[in-house]
Amino acid sequence: MKIVVTGAAGKIGRWTVRTLLEAGHDVTATDKKLREESASQNFIQAELRDYGQVCQLLKGSDAVVHLGNIPTDVRNTPQAIFENNMMVNFNILEACKDFKIPKIVWASSETVLGYPFVEDQLSYFPLDEEHPTTIKSSYAMAKILTEHLSELYHNLTDGQIVALRFANIYEPDEYEKIPTMHWNDQQKDIQRKNAWAYCDVRDAAQACRLAIEAENLGYQIFHITAPDTIMPDLSQDLVNKYFPKVALKRPINGHETLMAIDKARQVLGYEPRYTWRDVLNNDGKLKALPQDQLALTNKEI
Numbered sequence: 051m052k053i054v055v056t057g058a059a060g061k062i063g064r065w066t067v068r069t070l071l072e073a074g075h076d077v078t079a080t081d082k083k084l085r086e087e088s089a090s091q092n093f094i095q096a097e098l099r100d101y102g103q104v105c106q107l108l109k110g111s112d113a114v115v116h117l118g119n120i121p122t123d124v125r126n127t128p129q130a131i132f133e134n135n136m137m138v139n140f141n142i143l144e145a146c147k148d149f150k151i152p153k154i155v156w157a158s159s160e161t162v163l164g165y166p167f168v169e170d171q172l173s174y175f176p177l178d179e180e181h182p183t184t185i186k187s188s189y190a191m192a193k194i195l196t197e198h199l200s201e202l203y204h205n206l207t208d209g210q211i212v213a214l215r216f217a218n219i220y221e222p223d224e225y226e227k228i229p230t231m232h233w234n235d236q237q238k239d240i241q242r243k244n245a246w247a248y249c250d251v252r253d254a255a256q257a258c259r260l261a262i263e264a265e266n267l268g269y270q271i272f273h274i275t276a277p278d279t280i281m282p283d284l285s286q287d288l289v290n291k292y293f294p295k296v297a298l299k300r301p302i303n304g305h306e307t308l309m310a311i312d313k314a315r316q317v318l319g320y321e322p323r324y325t326w327r328d329v330l331n332n333d334g335k336l337k338a339l340p341q342d343q344l345a346l347t348n349k350e351i
Contacts, residue, residue, distance in 0.1 A: 052076045053262060054111045056098060056118030056142065058090070059083050061219050062157065063117045065255035070115070073259055080107055081118065098138040101145070108145045113153035115258050116142045119192070123161075128188035135192040143196075143203045143211075151209070155261040158197055158213040158271065160309060161190035166243030167293075174299040175289055176310035177245065179215075179271045197271060204269035211268075212261040216254055217247035217275040217309055225326045229334030232280050242292045245308040246279035250324035260318040272314040277322045278305040282332040 053070055057063040058079030067079045068089040079090035082097055096103045098118050108114060119135045120126050139156070146154050164171050164184035171184050185191050200211040232241050257274040261267075279285055285302045302308070305327075314320035331337060 051112045051262070052078075052110065053113045053115060054078045054080060054108055055090075055115045056080050056107075056138075057116070057157075058088055058093065058118075060117060060121060061221060061251050062216070062254045062258070064088065065251045066115055066117065066258045069252075069255040069259050070262075073263070078107065078111070098141055099134065101141050104141045104145045105148070108142075108151060109149050111149075111151055113262050114142060114146060114151060114155070115262055116154060116156035117258075118142075119157065120189075123187045123189035132188040132192050135189070136195065139192070139196040139199065143199055146209065147203060147207050150207075153210045153262055154200075155212045155214065155258055156196070156200070158215045159190065159193045160215050160217045160244050160247055160273070160275075161187065162194045162197070162215065163309075165190060167245055169293050169295050172293065172296045174297045175245070175293065176299065176302060176306070176308045177273070178299070178310040179273060179313055201269045210264075210266070211270075212264075213271045214254075214257055214261060214274045215271060215309075217244060217249045217273075217307075218280075219249055219251050219254055220326070221251045222324075222329070225329040226336055228280060228326055228330065233282065233334065238281065238283075238288075239292065241280065242288075245293075246281050246288060247275045247307055247309040248280045248326075249275045250322065252324050253320075253322040256323070257314065257318065257320050260320055264318060267317070270317070272318060272320070273309045273311050274314055274320065275307045275309045275311055275322070276325050277311070278307055278325050278327065280326065281305075 053075050055067050058067050059081035067077050070077045071089055077090045079088045079093045080096045084095050120131050162183045163177055185194055197213050204211045285306050
């Protein structure tokens with residue numbers, strides 16, 4: 051399949067390009083900044099706010115994995131985030147309609163569920179795709195509006211459009227920072243803002259591949275996270291302490307993620323393979339990793 055990956059210089063983008071290439075796809079990588087070490091030999095620098103450039107990129111493609119948004123609401127003004135992300139997302143959807151590109155996968159976010167999470171605004175745990183959305187930032191607003199646009203474009207074209215709601219993304223060499231960043235009592239309280247959800251970048255890339263290779267999905271939203279939380283505590287204990295008034299939709303087992311990935315498992319065959327527990331002990335000390343795993347964390351992407 052001939053696939054265009056936008057945002058290919060970003061965290062998820064770099065790993066997704068590699069994952070798709072390894073699966074045998076023909077990948078064109080694109081970003082507004084150059085990334086010469088991209089795994090793709092076909093890397094095109096482009097501005098996705100320019101519809102003409104988007105058309106040139108996408109024409110003749112079979113599918114698009116769209117990851118090319120401003121990724122955070124921290125370092126940009128609300129106006130810049132909304133203007134950029136909505137224009138870019140519209141251009142991608144419109145070009146796929148115009149050129150009859152049948153498959154789109156794009157990066158939505160857990161922020162549409164109400165980030166930062168507040169007890170009185172949550173209906174239940176674990177949070178699934180049916181949970182009500184609550185928008186608190188221009189970043190989340192652009193994501194939820196693009197989810198609505200995606201459904202509209204699916205109805206217009208009957209194309210397959212999949213939104214993946216990713217949680218906080220970690221690369222392999224970032225896990226050693228977790229104890230100092232997240233595990234003291236103050237940080238545990240702060241990190242409840244997304245129910246301690248995270249996702250290994252390699253699993254995020256796997257989800258992109260599964261979603262783009264799937265058939266007959268129509269329009270779908272999936273939560274994509276690690277199998278567990280970022281905390282060493284049992285998930286039920288975290289809920290009891292920090293969200294005692296929030297009901298349970300089903301039992302929570304062990305350290306499982308509080309952003310339910312049941313739908314992605316059942317429909318996409320998504321099974322997260324990576325967790326910080328592979329790298330760290332519960333006391334925060336690094337495990338002795340095999341040399342091949344150490345090499346992977348340092349491998350150029």
